[in-house]
Amino acid sequence: MKVEVGKFVNTHGVKGEIKIKSNSDFTDTRFQPGEIVTIEREDQQPIEFTIASHRVHKGFHLVTFEGVNNINDIEYLKGETLLQERDHEEIELGEHEYFYSDIIGCTVFDDEGTPIGRVINIMETGANDVWIVKGEKEYLIPYIADVVKDVDVEGRSITITPMEGLLD
Incomplete structure (x- = not known):
């Protein structure tokens, strides 16, 4: 299964280097030299590229x-999405770790079972990830044990106990 690892937002310099806005996990592994990424365009054959360098x-x-x-x-591929095979043998998830594509x-849902919205993106902040949840409004949910109580990847649901002011 292929997952989205980033978007080609621009070129950098004149020697073919591209600028990618990542929306992936484990970027050190996904973008290391030798890894393969794919661009799938509508009504065209997928294009595969092997990464030569990353910084x-x-x-x-x-x-x-x-x-x-x-x-x-x-340059003609600017704006395209880069995909990669999800499974990486060298990526071992620890307890309470998930692939972005799983989240x-x-x-x-809040702890009373009321739906809040869907996770639409994930921000890396250094201390912890923040899940961007789109419902009636857009909410920023920190991925910390005090807030996130249960993640059911197969059931595609997450239960949280909102801190005061989190959903205001």
Whole structure:
């Protein structure tokens, strides 16, 4: 199964380096040289690229692909989504760790069973992840033990105990 690992937002320089806004977990593993990413375009064959280099600059992932040495060879794909096979043997999840693709799309409920909304994105803040939940409004739910009580990946549901002011 392929998962979305980022969006090609712009080029960087003239030698084919691209700027990726990641919406993925484990970016050090996913963007390391030798990994393969795929771009699937409507009504066209998927295009596969092998990562040649990776670095982080100003919050973006800068990547080059093998065989791409010129901005003109890659610029036409600006705005496309990069996909990658989900399973990575070297990624072992610990207890209470999840792939972003397992969390995004889950319905969030409060501890009384009232639906709050769906997780639409995840922000990495350093201390903990923050789940962006879209319901009547947009809520920022910190992924901490005091708030997130249960994650049911198969049932696509998350139960939280909101802190005071969290849902206001």
